[in-house]
Amino acid sequence: METIMTSSQETWLWIGTAGMALGALAIQVVGHGMKESHHRVTSFFVCAIAACLYLLMAQGQGDIIVSKASLALTPLGVGADISAKLVYFARYIDWVFTTPLLLIGLVTVALKPLTGGGEQTRERLGLIGGIIGADVMMILTGLFGALSLDSTHKYVWFIVSCGFFLAVLALIWGPVRATAAEQGAETAALYNKLLAILTVLWFIYPILWILGTEGTGAISLNTEVAVFTIIDLTAKVGFGLLLVTGIKKMSGSSAATTNA
Numbered sequence: 001m002e003t004i005m006t007s008s009q010e011t012w013l014w015i016g017t018a019g020m021a022l023g024a025l026a027i028q029v030v031g032h033g034m035k036e037s038h039h040r041v042t043s044f045f046v047c048a049i050a051a052c053l054y055l056l057m058a059q060g061q062g063d064i065i066v067s068k069a070s071l072a073l074t075p076l077g078v079g080a081d082i083s084a085k086l087v088y089f090a091r092y093i094d095w096v097f098t099t100p101l102l103l104i105g106l107v108t109v110a111l112k113p114l115t116g117g118g119e120q121t122r123e124r125l126g127l128i129g130g131i132i133g134a135d136v137m138m139i140l141t142g143l144f145g146a147l148s149l150d151s152t153h154k155y156v157w158f159i160v161s162c163g164f165f166l167a168v169l170a171l172i173w174g175p176v177r178a179t180a181a182e183q184g185a186e187t188a189a190l191y192n193k194l195l196a197i198l199t200v201l202w203f204i205y206p207i208l209w210i211l212g213t214e215g216t217g218a219i220s221l222n223t224e225v226a227v228f229t230i231i232d233l234t235a236k237v238g239f240g241l242l243l244v245t246g247i248k249k250m251s252g253s254s255a256a257t258t259n260a
């Protein structure tokens with residue numbers, strides 16, 4: 001059992017901190033003066049939040065040791081059983097804020113600008129609320145799984161979390177994608193590209209979780225921390241830059257751009 005942060009983990013966590021901070025800066029620079037600046041704002045905060053949570057982990061403040069001791073009284077005496085594991089809880093604080101922001105970034109590519117009317121607004125809030133609600137539940141139940149010491153409890157939470165993940169995917173591949181298709185070829189192409197990239201990257205998270213120390217422990221915590229850093233940088237900085245440049249290019253090429 002690994003209970004202290006190794007130097008390999010520490011190095012990767014500092015790489016994550018620096019990478020996210022530079023990413024936040026790059027998004028501000030690349031998105032400077034763009035229309036639909038909300039895309040720059042959400043992408044910036046995704047990286048800024050992650051930079052802070054990586055800093056927390058790099059400084060050794062983002063993990064806890066979960067332990068449980070049970071005592072059993074038997075005719076032969078007292079038996080003690082102690083189980084414990086290290087959990088990087090900071091990841092879940094990061095994800096619970098950044099994944100909704102990433103989804104808002106994706107979904108607002110597809111939604112057409114509001115032309116007024118309360119009904120339209122309510123309908124849109126229903127869709128966005130459903131996506132964010134399922135996403136937050138996915139992260140929260142994933143945290144419950146990570147904190148579980150009992151493996152049955154852990155797998156129950158994993159399955160529940162995967163259920164919410166599938167709900168998010170169903171919404172962004174179903175109704176939101178259909179809306180994007182109605183907005184013209186250019187919008188649909190950008191949405192479909194971002195959707196495909198997001199889906200592939202997001203699938204890596206549950207796979208890594210189940211292979212890593214939260215799940216089966218097939219890969220070491222050192223490997224897990226390294227791979228999570230690389231995927232996190234791609235899913236936040238890489239995705240944010242693609243979104244901001246894609247929107248910038250699109251609004252530059254169309255004469256009649258309205259603000260969403």
Ligand code: RET
Pocket residue numbers: 095098099102138139141142143145158161162165202203205206209231232235236
């Ligand atoms: C967990 C727990 C196990 C089941 C599932 C999970 C999904 C996590 C996802 C995380 C995405 C994070 C991103 C972060 C920022 O870039 C919580 C690992 C389904 C999809 C994109």
